[in-house]
Amino acid sequence: MEKTYNPHAIERTWYQKWEQNGYFKPSGSGDPYCIMIPPPNVTGSLHMGHGFNNAIMDSLIRYHRMKGHNTLWQPGCDHAGIATQMVVERQLGAQGVSRHDLGRDAFIDKIWEWKEESGGTITNQIRRLGSSVDWTRERFTMDDGLSEAVKEAFVRLHQDGLIYRGKRLVNWDPKFHTAISDLEVENIDEKGNLWHFRYPLADGETTSEGADHIIVATTRPETMLGDSAVAVHPEDERYQALIGKFVTLPLVNRRIPIVADDYVDREFGTGCVKITPAHDFNDYEVGKRHNLPLINVLDRDAAVLAQAEVFNIDGTHNSELDGSLPQNYAGLDRFVARKQIVAEFDQLGLLEKVDDHALKVPKGDRSGAVIEPWLTDQWYVSAKELAKPAIEAVENGDIQFVPKQYENMYFAWMRDIQDWCISRQLWWGHRIPAWYDDAGNVYVGRDEAEVRRDNNLGDDVALRQDDDVLDTWFSSALWTFSTLGWPENTDALKHFHSTDVLVTGFDIIFFWVARMIMMTLHFIKNDDGTPQVPFKYVYVHGLVRDSHGHKMSKSKGNVLDPLDLIDGIDLESLVSKRTANMMQPQLAAKIEKQTRKEFPEGIASYGTDALRFTFCSLASTGRDIKFDMGRMEGYRNFCNKIWNAARYVLMNTEQQDDNGNAIGALDCGQNGGELELSLADRWIISRLQRTEQQVEKAMAEFRFDLASQAIFEFVWNEYCDWYLELSKPVLWDENATEAQLRGTRRTLVRVLEAALRLAHPFMPYITEEIWQRLAPLAGKSGDTIMQQAFPLADLSKIDEQAEADIEWLKGTIVGIRNIRGEMNISPAKHIDVLFNGPNADDQARLDANRQFLTKLANLSSAQWLEGEAPLAATQLVGEMEVLVPMAGLIDKDAELARLQKELDKLGKLIKQVEGKLGNSKFVDNAPEAVVAKERTKLEDAKGASAKLQEQYDKIAAL
RNA sequence: AGGACUAUAGCUCAGUUGGUUAGAGCGCUACCUUGACAUGGUAGAGGUCGGCAGUUCGAAUCUGCCUAGUCCUACCA
Secondary structure, three states: OOOOOOHHHHHHHHHHHHHHOOOOOOOOOOOEEEEEOOOOEOOOOOOHHHHHHHHHHHHHHHHHHHOOOEEEEEOEEEOOHHHHHHHHHHHHHHOOOOHHHHOHHHHHHHHHHHHHHHHHHHHHHHHHOOOOOOHHHOEEOOOHHHHHHHHHHHHHHHHOOOEEEEEEEEEEEOOOOEEEOHHHEEEEEEEEEEEEEEEEEOOOOOOOOOOOEEEEEEOOHHHHHHOOEEEEOOOOHHHHHHOOOEEEEOOOOEEEEEEEOOOOOOOOOOOEEEEOOOOOHHHHHHHHHHOOOEEEEEOOOOEEEEEEEEEOOOOOEOOOOOOEOOHHHOOOEHHHHHHHHHHHHHHOOOEEEEEEEEEEEEEEOOOOOEOEEEEEEEEEEOHHHHHHHHHHHHHOOOOEEEOOOHHHHHHHHHHOOOOEEOEEOOOOOOEOOEEEOOOOOEEEOOOHHHHHHHHOOOOOOOOEEOOOEEOHHHHHOOHHHHOOOOOOOOHHHHHHOOEEEEEEEHHHHHHHHHHHHHHHHHHOEOOOOOEOOOEEEEEEEOOEEOOOOOEOOOOOOOOOOHHHHHHOEOHHHHHHHHHOOOOOHHHHHHHHHHHHHHOOOOEOOOHHHHHHHHHHHHOOOOOOEEOOHHHHHHHHHHHHHHHHHHHHHHHHHEEEOOOOOEEEEOOOOOOOOOOOOOHHHHHHHHHHHHHHHHHHHHHHOOOHHHHHHHHHHHHHHHHHHHHHHHHHHHHOOOOOOHHHHHHHHHHHHHHHHHHHHHHOOOOHHHHHHHHHHHOOOOOOOOOOHHHOOOOOOOHHHOOHHHHHHHHHHHHHHHHHHHHHHHHOOOOOOOEEEEEEOOOHHHHHHHHHHHHHHHHHOOEEEEEEOOOOOOOEEEEEEOOEEEEEEOOOOOOHHHHHHHHHHHHHHHHHHHHHHHHHHHOHHHHHHOOHHHHHHHHHHHHHHHHHHHHHHHHHHHHHOO
16 A cells, blocks of 8 residues: 555455446345435536535435445436526527527527536546436436326326416516526515605596695605505504595596505505506415506516506406606616616606615526516416415424424425426526417416317417426426436336435525425325425525635635545646636636635645535534635545554555565454454544444435544544554554454554445545555455445444453553653653552552553553652652653753642542532532532542642652 | 524634533644655644523523624505
8 A cells, every 4th residue: 555545546446346346336135215406507617515415415325324224315407597698698699699599499509508518527526526326317307208298297286276377466576587496596685775756646636734745755766657556554543534535646647546454554754555466476465355456667678668568456357547658768778767767756846855775686696687576477386275284294294304493494385385386498408388369268288189189179279388397496306206217106206206315505495406396296195195304304504605705606716626626736727716707707817816815835635535524414304504724634644544544454464575566465353263352452442433433424414514524533532542542552462462462453453444334424435445455354255345335233243341341451651651641751762660559450460561651651661669759750640640650851940830730620629529519509409410510620639639649749848 | 674694813714402621624833854745744823602681500502682793574655
């Protein structure tokens, strides 16, 4: 083995071997365990969120695979409607071509081309992470099977009355010319104005104060063209007399009523609100209550129409009301029209005042365009009914969120769920399976032939398919079962559904998780007809942020690419990567400076295992993770530690030629033979069992941080720091018996082999690499560590006595090292140490462990004190004194200072415990065991203090 | 406006049902190339657990209020 761990050298080949040998496929035996990958955008590329997400899922999958489950990790990609269409449109745009130039079919062909070209990027990147997904089952939300599932789901929901079409207000994106759902709208804080307009009262009415007008306030002046009423609060005394009267809408000269509605806040503004049902969601609701007409004044680009479209509140055309609009606004963009309208009000003396006003502006999460509430025909899923069982499934624990607090978020949203607008005016996506005839009738079916058959439509009837496509999330909502072959009742569906756990970020709980739950409960039933949940657990992880806690974003220039952390990247490449293709090129200089400061040497190559282990160690529940390069460096070092521990073990258990190549195994007890286990052997075996217990518990609780920490501590602090050192006195003892050597070699090999299996789900590559060499020595056979059994704690191997003995030994050695360190005695110097104490156990332990002690504390002798104690530096281990004679070694003042430090510490402790025990309330109320513990603590501390004081006095008297 | 979460060593984080002398890694100090490892070893320094009250014999841990930060939902035209 190389002297230093080099992730590149070992990570290169394993993945390919694993994949080619089919190790990622379900084994076909054992209980099913299934995870569906959250499908990344097909044209996307890997980011830290994927890295984190995959580290967790692969840990779970590998863990369960090793535990003998029939594991399926289902991969696939999402077609990501808007996002993908945008990318391709932008590419075409660069060549001066629009999608309309190409036409629908040609444009879709272009997208497929782009998908073929770039679709492999993300999947290959996922391979680099070591994710053991079953690529033979890879699916795409637009492939034939999933498209069938989408059609089937749509048709059935329509049959069940849960999908309907209607003319309603939707969130309209005037840039992309499509409707989007509520969830795709982001409300951004902005500074705006509140314009106060005078609306003249009609019919010579006056207010109670004698004014001939009332004042309305608005943030959106341009919509006044579509006002169909003014509302006041029903109990507002100021306007009682005016309710039912009319105002004349300026500019338009439309006569509109004053209505009373308790939506109005009397305290805000003047207490009068203009009502524009066709351009505001709240006004739309008011309109419904008062049967107001909907007056649409904007076109699809959000420019003003020449003539308003007037509808009744039920969406039918209203031919009574005159939709004439002032012609000087026709064709003006909404924001241009706004300025002009304000100016015209001002000219007419109708602008009361303009206030500054903070408001939330709705913007499309993809386009960034200001969203316009707009009246269109769209398809909806009625969500209320679907939500009911989805709420119950979480309430009754069929689905559990980890951490649990996300259930509240889920409930809050589900209990107030709005119908889901699923139609999109895009080209890339699943086309809505609905057809129209010339008379405007709508037919829903799986295809045109079915529609004709079911509705007795002859060939003479022209049918036209709906141009719209479905929201991407509609197909994602079917992901857990469509990927398993639904609507066919496949074996895979029967076996792997419900899946076990969904691993995802909180940001898509509503977009995806909630909708999956609703759809799955509706469509997938057990044999007895009861609904199946899509997954039993939802593990919700936090966002990966930069080391300062900031969200990673291109515009901030703080994005880390997981592959750069794995492979490393030089500074210049990193800088150019971070400043390339910027939306705001003016930020480039700042980003460059910041990058050069943070990574003056670029980024070193840390390897996949270190990256994954870092993610796991940071994955405590319920918080975002700040990605800390320091932690990752520490875990890269941990890999190196494992690497070198393995080198040591192999060196001592293999016969090697001069180049360090194995030429045969030493006797590690794999073929039987007499064995003698040392204290250290029994101890490390015992500690291994406890570590296995900890990992088991942590995995059951999704505590990847605790699992990885337990492994880290065992391997580094126990196996490497102590056990390997304790093995040396045995292995290098010329008098050691074959049985002793065999026992220690066997323990070295077997404990490490088990630790590798324990760590494999978290660091797959290095564990496989080492395991291949170690396994034969440990008496294990098999092609890959992936398919070995996960280590299970054997409680009979827990050895309390050995643990206590080693604690004593460690305490003694640390005590001597402490004296060395504080007294500046060279570590190279062999010293004589004496032991003294009343306890026969101590003496027995000394005799039994003299060999260990001498080696690890670098002693020339270790003797039990006989006769008078010489002047010595002293450490206490329990009741035993460890004496390092001072002659020629110890500085008097230094030793006094050292003792004083100890005495101070003990004094503080004694005072504290005495206080406790002096409090009768404590003694009377606390459990007996707690009191007894305190008493022992006090006695021990007092005893120790007295001994040290005695020692202090003795030295001070010199 | 409602709700959630977070606040522990200079930094990144653990701390299980209240009872520890409050821990780890990085960083820092001193010493050390001893036959796995300087991506290392040994020994240290460093915290009144955001603040204030309360419950309790006992609070980092439970309750309330406050402060700071992050986020979600809904929004007043």
